[in-house]
Amino acid sequence: MIRVLASGLLATTQDLGRSGWGHLGVPRSGPADPSSHHLANRLVGNAIQAATVEILRGGLTVEFLEPALFAVAGAPVGARVDGVPVAYGATVWARAGAVLSLAVPPFGLWSYLAVRGGFDVEPQLGSRSVDTLSGIGPPPLAQGQVVPIGDLVAGSPAAADGLIGLSDRRDVELRVSPGPRHEWFTRQARELLVTTEWTLSADTNRIAARLTGPELAFVEPRQLPTEGLQIGSIQVPPSGQPIVHLANHPPTGGYPVIAVVDEPDLPMLAQSLPGTVVRFARGAPGRRA
CATH class of the missing domain: 2.60.120 (Jelly Rolls)
Known part of the structure; x- marks a missing residue:
């Protein structure tokens, strides 16, 4: 104990x-x-x-x-x-x-x-x-x-095989795929998402990370019924500022998802301090872009 x-x-x-x-x-x-x-x-x-x-x-x-x-x-x-x-x-x-x-x-x-x-x-x-x-x-x-301490032991203690990609860099690049509502956004907005250097705001926690930058414009004003969310979903509220959902994200959301961050990249964002520069990159060849 x-x-x-x-x-x-x-x-x-x-x-x-x-x-x-x-x-x-x-x-x-x-x-x-x-x-x-x-x-x-x-x-x-x-x-x-x-x-x-x-x-x-x-x-x-x-x-x-x-x-x-x-x-x-x-x-x-x-x-x-x-x-x-x-x-x-x-x-x-x-x-x-x-x-x-x-x-x-x-x-x-x-x-x-x-x-x-x-x-x-x-x-x-x-x-x-x-x-x-x-x-x-x-x-x-x-x-x-x-x-209390339990008994969930699997074997002998192991040596570290690497300390997972943490550093004092103040910029991260995250791979993304198109979200289920990417067509709700203008072509310019979809390009801005992957060409802008976004800034991680102080409004970030286990639930989500809010980014600041240019406004991501919708093709036209529309209402979206509440639908499920995947971890890494990038929702865009009426402000046009993207929100990336993390470990404690809600199961549903009322804003359209423009893209989804690859789950293996999310720890880099979760570990980033406010003020970090965040870039999005389209997925590797062979994936939808």
């Missing part, structure tokens, strides 16, 4: 998410940066479905109430155990009573704490993921909370 001494801005448990409930309006949820979540679990030898703690911009402090193997991946927080710096992206042993503290990372938003066995909070609808939009799942971690 661990005891939360300080939770920082936001700390939630995340696993693979609750697939199979979309027809009832329940989104998948899961980690904002799945690659870093998976890496943290591999480092401690966890099964793929084990829950980690996802931390927004550091600030988490926990006490280990039992000996444990842990690892931290994602945004490179400075990790200390009892005040002594420990390795990032590596397996670390903590004795019972040891205190782990995570500083604010120099870049990136989301870090992942894994312990061998996974965090054994009560699942809801088959998942330990916290959905910050609907409130489904265990509540975010709070000061004084005791979190």
